[in-house]
Amino acid sequence: DIVMTQSPDSLAVSLGERATINCKSSQSVLYSSKNKNYLAWYQQKPGQPPKLLIYWASTRESGVPDRFSGSGSGTDFTLTISSLQAEDVAVYYCQQYYITPPTFGQGTRLEIK
Amino acid sequence: QVQLVQSGAEVKKPGASVKVSCKASGYIFTTYYMHWVRQAPGQGLEWMGLINPSGDSTSYAQKLQGRVTMTRDTSTSTVYMELSSLRSEDTAVYYCARGPTVVTLYYFDYWGQGTLVTVSS
Numbered sequence: 453d454i455v456m457t458q459s460p461d462s463l464a465v466s467l468g469e470r471a472t473i474n475c476k477s478s479q480s481v482l483y484s485s486k487n488k489n490y491l492a493w494y495q496q497k498p499g500q501p502p503k504l505l506i507y508w509a510s511t512r513e514s515g516v517p518d519r520f521s522g523s524g525s526g527t528d529f530t531l532t533i534s535s536l537q538a539e540d541v542a543v544y545y546c547q548q549y550y551i552t553p554p555t556f557g558q559g560t561r562l563e564i565k
Numbered sequence: 566q567v568q569l570v571q572s573g574a575e576v577k578k579p580g581a582s583v584k585v586s587c588k589a590s591g592y593i594f595t596t597y598y599m600h601w602v603r604q605a606p607g608q609g610l611e612w613m614g615l616i617n618p619s620g621d622s623t624s625y626a627q628k629l630q631g632r633v634t635m636t637r638d639t640s641t642s643t644v645y646m647e648l649s650s651l652r653s654e655d656t657a658v659y660y661c662a663r664g665p666t667v668v669t670l671y672y673f674d675y676w677g678q679g680t681l682v683t684v685s686s
Contacts, residue, residue: 492672501660501676502610513674545610549671553626556610 454478454548458557464565471533473560475546480526483550490550493522493531496559497542505544506531538564567591569661569677576683582649585680587661594642595619598664600673601635601646603657611657615664615671616644651684658682 455478465471481490489509494502504513506522509529519534533540541564546557572586587599601613614625616635623635629648637644644661659680662673 490670494673501662501679502673503676504672504674507665507672547610547672552624552671554612554671556612558609 453553454481454551454555456546456548456555456557458544458546458560460560461558462561462563464563465533465536466565467538468535469565471536471540471562473531473544473546473562475524475529475531475557477527477529477548477550481548481550482526489525489529490548491522491524491529492547492549493520494545494547495540495542496545502545533562536562536564567663567675569663569675571659571661571677571680574681574683576685577651578686579652579684581651581684582647583651583682584645584647585659585661585682586643586645587677588641588643589663590642592663595639597666598668599635599637599644600662600664600671601633602660602662602673602676604660604679605654605657608657612671613646613659617668618644648682651682653684656682656684 457476459474491509493506496502505516510522521532523530543559543561545559568590570588575583577583595618598615600615603611616623618637625633632649634647661677663675
């Protein structure tokens with residue numbers, strides 16, 4: 453199985469500031485012939501199911517605010533929130549879908565400083 | 566709008582079985598794979614497997630092979646996940662989650678609200 457490792461485990465950022473979450477896969481999730489990274493990001497608020505934010509490492513799901521962006525390729529990826537809002541407090545997960553089983557990172561808890 | 570509505574919380578004894586349902590609406594049921602993902606208390610997310618509602622084919626996580634069964638009823642647009650020989654470490658919130666249009670991609674664009682299964686003697 454591909455192991456997904458996120459850093460940091462928790463993060464506190466001031467309102468309006470940038471938040472950056474990292475995700476590293478144990479092997480590349482880049483499908484070279486298609487030039488696509490099989491990597492998704494989710495947001496999970498307390499008591500709610502996860503919500504898809506980004507797929508293909510950088511494609512925002514419909515309705516997701518443009519302050520959320522994804523970047524990276526191969527084994528190293530980043531989720532950036534450009535200007536933190538109060539409603540962004542949540543746990544964020546990365547997930548690879550390059551091979552079965554799909555696997556998730558351990559999560560990064562984002563709080564307001 | 567797409568909705569996935571799951572059955573209510575369950576409390577089971579070790580060794581018993583549980584069957585969780587997920588009723589889909591707002592889209593063509595047979596067009597999208599349905600996956601199951603679980604989350605132990607305070608823990609991360611674990612993929613359990615999938616069912617193709619069109620042909621009834623399934624694929625299960627290796628660690629759950631032999632204990633998990635996923636089925637569907639196309640007449641009610643409902644998928645089911647049954648887990649047998651329950652143990653305490655199966656205590657978790659169980660989610661159904663829809664895959665995208667391209668069925669061979671295993672990310673999840675809509676999720677059910679979750680069903681808490683508690684295994685306790």
